Amino acid sequence: xxxxxxxxxxxxxxxxxxxxxxxxxxxxxxxxxxxxxxxxxxxxxxxxxxxxxxxxxxxxxxxxxxxxxxxxxxxxxxxxxxxxxxxxxxxxxxxxxxxxxxxxxxxxxxxxxxxxxxxxxxxxxxxxxxx
Amino acid sequence: xxxxxxxxxxxxxxxxxxxxxxxxxxxxxxxxxxxxxxxxxxxxxxxxxxxxxxxxxxxxxxxxxxxxxxxxxxxxxxxxxxxxxxxxxxxxxxxxxxxxxxxxxxxxxxxxxxxxxxxxxxxxxxxxxxxxxxxxxxxxxxxxxxxxxxxxxxxxxxxxxxxxxxxxxxxxxxxxxxxxxxxxxxxxxxxxxxxxxxxxxxxxxxxxxxxxxxxxxxxxxxxxxxxxxxxxxxxxxxxxxxxxxxxxxxxxxxxxxxxxxxxxxxxxxxxxxxxxxx
Numbered sequence: 099x100x101x102x103x104x105x106x107x108x109x110x111x112x113x114x115x116x117x118x119x120x121x122x123x124x125x126x127x128x129x130x131x132x133x134x135x136x137x138x139x140x141x142x143x144x145x146x147x148x149x150x151x152x153x154x155x156x157x158x159x160x161x162x163x164x165x166x167x168x169x170x171x172x173x174x175x176x177x178x179x180x181x182x183x184x185x186x187x188x189x190x191x192x193x194x195x196x197x198x199x200x201x202x203x204x205x206x207x208x209x210x211x212x213x214x215x216x217x218x219x220x221x222x223x224x225x226x227x228x229x
Numbered sequence: 230x231x232x233x234x235x236x237x238x239x240x241x242x243x244x245x246x247x248x249x250x251x252x253x254x255x256x257x258x259x260x261x262x263x264x265x266x267x268x269x270x271x272x273x274x275x276x277x278x279x280x281x282x283x284x285x286x287x288x289x290x291x292x293x294x295x296x297x298x299x300x301x302x303x304x305x306x307x308x309x310x311x312x313x314x315x316x317x318x319x320x321x322x323x324x325x326x327x328x329x330x331x332x333x334x335x336x337x338x339x340x341x342x343x344x345x346x347x348x349x350x351x352x353x354x355x356x357x358x359x360x361x362x363x364x365x366x367x368x369x370x371x372x373x374x375x376x377x378x379x380x381x382x383x384x385x386x387x388x389x390x391x392x393x394x395x396x397x398x399x400x401x402x403x404x405x406x407x408x409x410x411x412x413x414x415x416x417x418x419x420x421x422x423x424x425x426x427x428x429x430x431x432x433x434x435x436x437x438x439x440x441x442x443x444x445x446x447x448x449x450x451x452x453x454x455x456x457x458x459x460x461x462x463x464x465x466x467x468x469x470x471x472x473x474x475x476x477x478x479x480x481x482x483x484x485x486x487x488x489x490x491x492x493x494x495x496x497x498x499x500x501x502x503x504x505x506x507x
């Protein structure tokens with residue numbers, strides 16, 4: 099299912115709501131360091147969960163505030179709201195950068211290859227927008 | 230050639246590029262060398278053998294301190310002894326290698342016309358054993374790697390010289406190694422190319438990435454992480470595992486072809502093996 103094709107106009111809040119229902123059992127199964135805040139479903143919880151995922155998956159290559167072992171392979175994650183005002187663009191990049199950016203890119207196709215769930219991507223975007 | 234054009238040719242349009250351009254191993258090597266010269270214009274041939282230690286003064290200092298008493302010396306001595314010890318039939322390794330094995334390690338892997346396939350140094354050592362009625366050895370660590378270490382020490386400083394003879398089977402093996410090198414693998418979809426060409430010199434987390442050119446001049450190596458010696462195929466396997474890909478089988482034909490292609494990337498670089506890595 100080509101996730102990046104989802105309408106750009108889908109409101110973020112709506113995505114959160116729907117995806118929580120769909121993927122809650124999966125999240126419970128993973129159960130990695132789930133704190134009280136992180137298991138909530140407000141925007142702050144999304145940011146926290148996104149930050150945890152970003153530290154797990156993004157800092158290998160990207161520098162960003164909160165990363166303590168950041169790599170230098172990819173561009174630093176800064177001013178993300180200004181650089182990517184449309185979340186659909188970020189969503190597509192995280193899902194499959196080979197499609198959304200350059201076919202030879204080193205960035206893993208996180209969504210396509212199941213390294214993150216669609217909900218994880220929304221959380222990561224929520225976190226990136228705080229940078 | 231810009232990074233973009235090369236990357237597209239090698240990865241995305243790999244089949245097309247090799248099918249439509251009359252490129253061969255000689256032309257490839259020129260393109261590859263130019264790529265690294267462009268990215269590391271100040272590198273001497275010796276610098277290439279220092280891999281990741283070119284990019285961190287701190288790690289370079291630690292490496293040089295360790296090299297004052299290199300951890301591979303026991304392996305070299307043991308390898309020398311093993312090399313000289315006769316098999317049960319009275320023959321020894323010097324019956325299998327020209328010049329008693331001295332000054333030849335830089336020419337492996339070789340394409341063997343008789344067998345019609347690539348022979349790595351490890352395969353040649355095992356082949357010698359089997360021809361003389363002995364059991365083959367593990368190709369990633371242990372005694373076989375000590376023999377490799379000894380033979381490499383006996384060729385240290387000689388420029389890596391991997392040839393692809395004018396034989397369609399040799400060319401096919403080279404092309405297969407090249408295809409493996411540029412193939413994305415595992416869920417992260419990394420090809421060897423990504424980390425060691427495109428991102429060479431950058432850091433993945435806290436680790437500087439060594440340029441592909443020169444890597445093969447340092448193996449076998451004693452790695453602190455292993456606490457012992459290992460062959461280049463051990464490193465290939467570990468690398469693939471580290472990013473979540475299913476590794477190729479050490480000792481197998483794919484690994485041999487990959488080693489053939491990869492070591493040829495270091496042609497002209499002085500052999501600096503055995504070596505030490507963190």
